[in-house]
Amino acid sequence: MMPRIILHLDMNSYFASVEQQANPFLRGKPVGVVATMTANGCVIASSIEAKAKGIKTGCRVRDARAIDPHVILVPNDAAKYRTVTSGIMRILRSYTEEIEFYSIDEAFLDLTGFFASLDEAAAISEKIRRRITGEVGEWLKCSIGIAPTRWLAKFAGDTASKGTTLVLHHGNLTAHLDPRPLTDAWGIAHALERRLNRLNIYSLGDLRQYPVANMMTIFGILGYELWANVNGIEYATVQPQRLPKSIGHSHVFAHKATSLDYPKAVLAKLCEKAGRRLRALDLEAHGLWLGYGLPDRFSHQYGRSGGGGAVTLPSPIIDTRDIFRVCWDMLMGDLPRGALPNYLDITLFRLQPCSDQLELWSYLPPEKDGATPRTRAERLVRGWPRGKKDPLALAVALDALNDKYGDFTVIRGSFWGLDDRDVPDRIGFRKTVGVDDTTLAAGS
Amino acid sequence: MPLPAYQRHSPLPAATPVKIREPIRVAVDFLPASRQGQRTKVRPLAFVWSGKKYAVERVNLVYKRRDGARDLWCFAVSDAANSYVLLYDPADMRWTLEEVYTL
Numbered sequence: 001m002m003p004r005i006i007l008h009l010d011m012n013s014y015f016a017s018v019e020q021q022a023n024p025f026l027r028g029k030p031v032g033v034v035a036t037m038t039a040n041g042c043v044i045a046s047s048i049e050a051k052a053k054g055i056k057t058g059c060r061v062r063d064a065r066a067i068d069p070h071v072i073l074v075p076n077d078a079a080k081y082r083t084v085t086s087g088i089m090r091i092l093r094s095y096t097e098e099i100e101f102y103s104i105d106e107a108f109l110d111l112t113g114f115f116a117s118l119d120e121a122a123a124i125s126e127k128i129r130r131r132i133t134g135e136v137g138e139w140l141k142c143s144i145g146i147a148p149t150r151w152l153a154k155f156a157g158d159t160a161s162k163g164t165t166l167v168l169h170h171g172n173l174t175a176h177l178d179p180r181p182l183t184d185a186w187g188i189a190h191a192l193e194r195r196l197n198r199l200n201i202y203s204l205g206d207l208r209q210y211p212v213a214n215m216m217t218i219f220g221i222l223g224y225e226l227w228a229n230v231n232g233i234e235y236a237t238v239q240p241q242r243l244p245k246s247i248g249h250s251h252v253f254a255h256k257a258t259s260l261d262y263p264k265a266v267l268a269k270l271c272e273k274a275g276r277r278l279r280a281l282d283l284e285a286h287g288l289w290l291g292y293g294l295p296d297r298f299s300h301q302y303g304r305s306g307g308g309g310a311v312t313l314p315s316p317i318i319d320t321r322d323i324f325r326v327c328w329d330m331l332m333g334d335l336p337r338g339a340l341p342n343y344l345d346i347t348l349f350r351l352q353p354c355s356d357q358l359e360l361w362s363y364l365p366p367e368k369d370g371a372t373p374r375t376r377a378e379r380l381v382r383g384w385p386r387g388k389k390d391p392l393a394l395a396v397a398l399d400a401l402n403d404k405y406g407d408f409t410v411i412r413g414s415f416w417g418l419d420d421r422d423v424p425d426r427i428g429f430r431k432t433v434g435v436d437d438t439t440l441a442a443g444s
Numbered sequence: 445m446p447l448p449a450y451q452r453h454s455p456l457p458a459a460t461p462v463k464i465r466e467p468i469r470v471a472v473d474f475l476p477a478s479r480q481g482q483r484t485k486v487r488p489l490a491f492v493w494s495g496k497k498y499a500v501e502r503v504n505l506v507y508k509r510r511d512g513a514r515d516l517w518c519f520a521v522s523d524a525a526n527s528y529v530l531l532y533d534p535a536d537m538r539w540t541l542e543e544v545y546t547l
Contacts, residue, residue, distance in 0.1 A: 403513035
């Protein structure tokens with residue numbers, strides 16, 4: 001029987017390395033890529049040189065500049081990272097189709113059946129590394145973990161030295177895993193660490209040796225998952241994902257809100273971006289999340305820093321106007337009276353391919369011009385009975401215009417007055433299904 | 445009272461690229477694909493901006509930016525002193541000097 005071989009690839013200091021690749025004058029210098037160029041803005045990626053000075057990913061701009069006044073802070077440029085990720089994905093796809101793109105800079109490859117042993121697979125990791133530096137960019141480095149399970153491969157990739165490969169197998173598992181603290185493990189944060197500490201589990205070795213029956217009694221299925229992961233038993237294998245589970249956008253306000261007009265405009269733009277991606281993917285959403293943050297002056301007054309909630313929708317939504325209407329009602333229902341948010345996020349979830357449900361009272365007439373409708377939304381519009389008002393027609397027409405003449409060429413009046421700094425192009429850290437897909441990449 | 449640390453430094457980052465967004469003329473080389481499956485590569489050799497010619501020494505990264513359904517190609521290039529982003533719009537075959545980064 002062929003051994004299971006999972007390879008985990010993790011790009012090192014990814015966004016900062018891409019910036020250093022694009023601009024050679026940044027190489028060898030402390031560089032931080034920031035989300036928003038304000039004192040409270042977050043450094044979303046630090047170069048290896050910045051990390052050596054103590055500027056970690058997640059620290060604020062003012063803190064980074066206090067640590068090193070000479071740190072070079074660059075605004076994030078999502079288009080660069082998407083293209084580079086796309087190049088890396090193209091290389092990875094030449095080895096196997098069983099790939100899970102876990103985030104913008106991480107992927108799992110199931111290489112079972114391609115190699116006789118884990119060590120043999122290690123040779124391919126060097127080739128992947130050479131191809132990335134040769135075909136995508138010479139400044140890009142990656143750590144690679146190879147192991148018989150997905151979890152161990154991730155653990156190996158995370159704990160390997162920068163730019164190296166670590167192979168974990170049952171022979172070296174205990175030596176490498178046992179002395180490590182619990183929080184080195186993927187899926188164990190401080191809250192879970194405290195619970196495990198109460199059971200006298202202080203290291204991954206302790207966890208590995210703890211009786212599985214006791215773990216299951218205390219933690220349920222999570223207990224088995226934790227125990228199986230550290231014992232090299234596959235719990236969740238590589239999961240190639242074809243469609244996104246959710247589509248979301250968020251924005252920390254570039255300006256201080258002085259009335260509800262500005263949050264309303266930002267929310268409208270967030271809804272438009274999410275709606276456009278939803279329609280381009282031919283999906284409909286059955287659930288919606290809205291979250292908001294409050295600035296200090298309101299959080300002190302109302303005793304909370306924000307709020308939010310999710311709803312399951314009575315009927316699926318596709319149209320930007322419907323998304324906005326639900327979001328606005330949720331925001332007005334939850335926002336303390338007199339408070340103004342400084343952050344908004346929306347997520348469409350429970351996504352499904354557009355169903356036939358909406359066609360109940362419509363029909364698809366023969367195409368006179370012979371053109372094939374691209375998406376379900378277009379088919380619905382073309383099939384709407386004459387003389388009836390079609391709620392989607394405007395959205396589809398606006399999408400077509402903005403596709404042809406550029407994003408936000410025609411905008412809704414509700415987000416009039418916003419500038420380039422409001423809800424700019426951003427890139428997500430987590431699951432990035434189809435990041436290299438032109439349809440998905442648009443406006444994400 | 446001393447200023448907080450973040451106010452003692454310039455609020456502007458040191459590496460903010462200067463947005464230029466001016467049309468330029470670019471001399472390019474079309475490199476044929478070296479093996480099957482590869483695409484022809486476009487390599488900017490030099491560009492003329494405000495009447496002055498700038499030789500491109502290195503093409504550091506090529507990436508695309510989407511605008512609606514259009515792809516705009518960005519060439520991050522550099523010479524001995526500066527780094528530039530040249531933007532090519534295939535729809536109207538126009539080149540733009542998008543930004544300049546000077547040390």
